[in-house]
Amino acid sequence: MDGQGAAGARYTAFHWGTYRTRLDADGAIGLEPFDGDPSPSPIGLDLAASLAAPCRVGRPHVRAGWLDGHAAGAFGGAGRGREPFVPVSWEVALDLVAAELARVRADHGNAAIFGGSYGWGSAGRFHHPQGQLHRFLNLIGGYTRSVNAYSHAAAEVILPYVIGHGLRPFHGTQMPWPVLAEHAELVVAFGGMNAKNAQVSPGGVGSHIVRRSLARCAERGVRFVNVSPIRDDMPALVAPEWLPLRPNTDVAVMLALAFVLIEEGLCDHDFLARCTVGFDVFRRYVGGETDGVAKTPEWAAGIADVPAAALRDLARRMARARTFIALSWSIQRGDHGEQPIWAGIALAAVLGQIGLPGGGFGIGHGCCNYIGNPAARVPWAALPQGRNAVDAFVPVARFTDMLLTPGASFDYDGKRLSYPDVKLVYWAGGNPFHHQQDINRLLAGWRRPQTIIVNEVWWNACARHADIVLPVTSPLERNDFGAAAGEGAAVAMRQAMQPVGEARNDFDIFRGLAARLGVLEAFAEGRDEMAWVRHLYEQSRAAAQRMGIALPAFDAFWEQGVVELPEGAAGPLLFEAFRGEPEAHPLPTPSGRIEISSATIGAFGYDDCPHHPAWIEPAERLGGPSTGSYPLHLISSQPAVRLHSQHDHASLSRAAKIAGREPITLHPADAAARCIEAGDIVRVFNGRGECLAGAVVSEALRPGVVQLATGAWYDPQAGSEGAPRDVHGNPNMLTMDKGTSRLAQGPTAMTTLVEVERFRGNAPEIRVFAAPEGVD
Numbered sequence: 163m164d165g166q167g168a169a170g171a172r173y174t175a176f177h178w179g180t181y182r183t184r185l186d187a188d189g190a191i192g193l194e195p196f197d198g199d200p201s202p203s204p205i206g207l208d209l210a211a212s213l214a215a216p217c218r219v220g221r222p223h224v225r226a227g228w229l230d231g232h233a234a235g236a237f238g239g240a241g242r243g244r245e246p247f248v249p250v251s252w253e254v255a256l257d258l259v260a261a262e263l264a265r266v267r268a269d270h271g272n273a274a275i276f277g278g279s280y281g282w283g284s285a286g287r288f289h290h291p292q293g294q295l296h297r298f299l300n301l302i303g304g305y306t307r308s309v310n311a312y313s314h315a316a317a318e319v320i321l322p323y324v325i326g327h328g329l330r331p332f333h334g335t336q337m338p339w340p341v342l343a344e345h346a347e348l349v350v351a352f353g354g355m356n357a358k359n360a361q362v363s364p365g366g367v368g369s370h371i372v373r374r375s376l377a378r379c380a381e382r383g384v385r386f387v388n389v390s391p392i393r394d395d396m397p398a399l400v401a402p403e404w405l406p407l408r409p410n411t412d413v414a415v416m417l418a419l420a421f422v423l424i425e426e427g428l429c430d431h432d433f434l435a436r437c438t439v440g441f442d443v444f445r446r447y448v449g450g451e452t453d454g455v456a457k458t459p460e461w462a463a464g465i466a467d468v469p470a471a472a473l474r475d476l477a478r479r480m481a482r483a484r485t486f487i488a489l490s491w492s493i494q495r496g497d498h499g500e501q502p503i504w505a506g507i508a509l510a511a512v513l514g515q516i517g518l519p520g521g522g523f524g525i526g527h528g529c530c531n532y533i534g535n536p537a538a539r540v541p542w543a544a545l546p547q548g549r550n551a552v553d554a555f556v557p558v559a560r561f562t563d564m565l566l567t568p569g570a571s572f573d574y575d576g577k578r579l580s581y582p583d584v585k586l587v588y589w590a591g592g593n594p595f596h597h598q599q600d601i602n603r604l605l606a607g608w609r610r611p612q613t614i615i616v617n618e619v620w621w622n623a624c625a626r627h628a629d630i631v632l633p634v635t636s637p638l639e640r641n642d643f644g645a646a647a648g649e650g651a652a653v654a655m656r657q658a659m660q661p662v663g664e665a666r667n668d669f670d671i672f673r674g675l676a677a678r679l680g681v682l683e684a685f686a687e688g689r690d691e692m693a694w695v696r697h698l699y700e701q702s703r704a705a706a707q708r709m710g711i712a713l714p715a716f717d718a719f720w721e722q723g724v725v726e727l728p729e730g731a732a733g734p735l736l737f738e739a740f741r742g743e744p745e746a747h748p749l750p751t752p753s754g755r756i757e758i759s760s761a762t763i764g765a766f767g768y769d770d771c772p773h774h775p776a777w778i779e780p781a782e783r784l785g786g787p788s789t790g791s792y793p794l795h796l797i798s799s800q801p802a803v804r805l806h807s808q809h810d811h812a813s814l815s816r817a818a819k820i821a822g823r824e825p826i827t828l829h830p831a832d833a834a835a836r837c838i839e840a841g842d843i844v845r846v847f848n849g850r851g852e853c854l855a856g857a858v859v860s861e862a863l864r865p866g867v868v869q870l871a872t873g874a875w876y877d878p879q880a881g882s883e884g885a886p887r888d889v890h891g892n893p894n895m896l897t898m899d900k901g902t903s904r905l906a907q908g909p910t911a912m913t914t915l916v917e918v919e920r921f922r923g924n925a926p927e928i929r930v931f932a933a934p935e936g937v938d
């Protein structure tokens with residue numbers, strides 16, 4: 163342990179913050195928030211204590227049926243999640259994995275290996291599980307990959323057609339919070355701005371800035387409107403107005419706002435003429451000339467169930483003030499999720515303030531701490547990935563479709579593609595039993611590959627449903643360097659403790675496999691852990707130097723522990739030059755302008771994503787034509803007390819449970835109508851599946867909406883009709899596994915109707931936090 167025993171403070175980085183590590187008298191490791199963070203997150207403070215929990219994977223394990231079957235040349239996956247595991251030595255485990263990779267490669271080709279392996283893993287530039295896996299798989303001939311993120315797939319795919327910039331580069335050029343506080347007068351936030359979500363940034367957080375930035379806005383008198391089914395999506399400290407629309411109806415509201423601006427002559431015709439194309443198409447659609455339906459406030463009121471007068475009034479206020487339209491990522495994780503992004507930009511274009519300080523639109527303010535963060539953006543080095551020789555890919559959320567229908571064709575972003583026939587799935591750093599919609603459907607697909615290998619820290623559902631489980635370290639058990647784009651700190655993540663059990667770093671696992679498959683030299687390049695950490699840091703230091711930022715040399719950095727970065731130079735705003743002289747500074751769209759209507763998208767001929775932003779009925783919604791027998795809209799949002807499914811077993815997450823289950827929040831009227839009281843165990847169900855949850859009753863959400871955060875570990879036990887039911891509260895038992903449209907094929911978790919009833923009978927025990935049967 164390079165870090166152990168050296169003098170000076172020790173630090174570590176998690177996706178939710180930077181912490182000082184402390185060695186207690188009893189030898190245990192404690193965590194304290196870093197002094198430079200005025201509002202640290204409580205997530206994971208007890209992490210060290212929970213690292214050796216019974217659900218920690220301590221040794222490599224192989225599913226008994228897989229061992230027997232493979233010896234006999236039989237490859238059935240039906241026993242996954244049911245059969246016991248057999249502990250094996252690292253030697254045996256790595257031999258089995260290497261031989262199986264070689265067999266699948268030889269028999270079926272590299273496209274039969276799925277290495278998409280979506281997931282957040284842990285912070286640290288070197289021990290990034292996906293980066294390690296992909297580098298390794300590329301060296302042995304490549305793998306089928308996944309594209310786009312669960313977070314914002316629809317926005318990622320549509321944005322280049324509309325503004326010419328991809329979403330990921332756009333993350334770094336969003337309206338900075340200080341500019342927003344200084345210049346905005348009105349912020350209209352679709353999906354709110356959620357301080358709970360701004361606890362995290364992928365790769366780590368320097369200082370949590372969102373609450374402080376919102377407070378600054380409030381001090382300067384900025385008014386906020388929270389357009390969301392949930393009141394608490396905007397912190398009370400900005401005294402927001404609340405427009406509690408029905409979920410998935412943002413487009414109707416946006417179109418109605420545009421209707422009022424157009425009807426009352428409040429749109430900026432000069433901006434529209436100089437900086438956009440397609441306004442005329444949009445105007446005709448909004449006015450009803452195209453489809454006979456004028457998108458009036460009264461029309462929108464019928465869909466979104468908000469007062470028409472409030473929409474009229476809001477549109478007028480937006481035109482009078484410096485207005486910022488904030489689009490959260492959540493609003494595009496629903497059916498036709500491309501539309502609220504496009505309609506939001508069209509609305510901002512009609513207002514004509516794009517490119518003005520504190521005006522225009524943003525995507526993701528409050529969704530993570532790095533969006534709008536003024537910290538200097540150093541291009542931190544990452545493990546080089548090499549080249550993937552396999553072309554096959556799937557849109558990330560179409561994973562189950564790929565498993566269920568190999569060879570079937572699908573549309574994506576103007577292309578007609580087909581699903582590869584995957585025989586082997588290798589996951590490192592993600593949890594599909596957390597992130598994938600419709601777990602019953604996932605389970606059907608999950609049985610089909612011949613082999614599933616998972617590198618995991620915990621015996622979560624993903625590990626329990628694998629064939630070979632390789633135990634990995636967590637950040638406190640290894641050395642790394644933590645830094646994230648748009649975050650104000652670089653952290654020397656010094657190893658604080660020995661690995662639990664026989665856990666190994668992903669790097670060491672792939673090093674072992676690389677040696678067996680003859681690519682060790684190319685994989686490790688002769689560097690060990692510390693040599694890589696030093697190498698990536700020094701590369702980053704050189705990049706920072708080129709930006710005029712001096713970082714200390716590695717040894718000094720390692721000793722110092724945390725380096726805080728200055729704010730970036732206040733350059734021009736993203737659309738500022740374009741707005742001034744659109745001809746001289748065109749956007750990289752076909753027209754060089756913002757495309758309110760896109761001929762390119764039109765040419766794809768997708769009825770579910772036409773050539774201009776449009777209201778298209780989602781597959782299901784409150785008040786919609788196909789509500790059927792499930793009358794409540796389920797919001798499966800991000801958990802406040804953890805990151806996704808990570809550390810659900812730790813004390814912060816466990817303390818928030820109700821009767822041991824994930825809390826589900828219902829409006830008092832909905833609870834009363836079902837004789838549900840706070841603290842009751844409830845059964846949440848629809849035609850796709852069911853789970854149990856613990857009831858919370860609150861007026862902070864609109865009637866008809868229930869909220870159940872993601873991340874409770876899937877704990878299947880016999881249900882009412884024999885089908886497994888999750889007894890813990892995983893909302894993906896209920897969500898819909900359908901692409902947003904043929905354009906982006908993004909996930910649509912927020913489009914889900916359910917029914918809730920009081921659970922009667924004996925409350926089943928939560929078993930998933932214990933070790934699987936037979937495993938010690």
Ligand SMILES: Nc1nc2c(c(=O)[nH]1)N[C@H]1C(S)=C(S)[C@@H](COP(=O)(O)OP(=O)(O)OC[C@H]3O[C@@H](n4cnc5c(=O)[nH]c(N)nc54)[C@H](O)[C@@H]3O)O[C@H]1N2
Nearest residue numbers: 281282283284312313591592593597617798806807808911
């Ligand atoms: N219903 C519904 N579903 C959703 C969403 C929603 O809004 N509603 N949101 C979606 C979104 S936006 C996202 S980003 C996804 C998140 O989905 P994921 O990113 O898959 O979720 P995590 O729980 O963060 O999974 C990370 C896993 O990596 C493991 N891990 C941590 N460190 C290491 C390491 O060093 N090595 C290895 N090998 N493993 C490690 C952790 O133990 C954990 O199991 O969920 C999506 N799913």
Ligand SMILES: Nc1nc2c(c(=O)[nH]1)N[C@H]1C(S)=C(S)[C@@H](COP(=O)(O)OP(=O)(O)OC[C@H]3O[C@@H](n4cnc5c(=O)[nH]c(N)nc54)[C@H](O)[C@@H]3O)O[C@H]1N2
Nearest residue numbers: 313353359389390392409410490491492529799800805806
């Ligand atoms: N503490 C914590 N923070 C996190 C994460 C975590 O797991 N834990 N995950 C991180 C990740 S990976 C991501 S992608 C971001 C996600 O950031 P977001 O996508 O913003 O997060 P959510 O919490 O899913 O949704 C925010 C709110 O959107 C509202 N909403 C849902 N559907 C609709 C709709 O159709 N219309 C409108 N107007 N509002 C709607 C809901 O009321 C919900 O509370 O959060 C990040 N931050």
Ligand SMILES: [Mo]
Nearest residue numbers: 311312313314
């Ligand atoms: Mo995400």
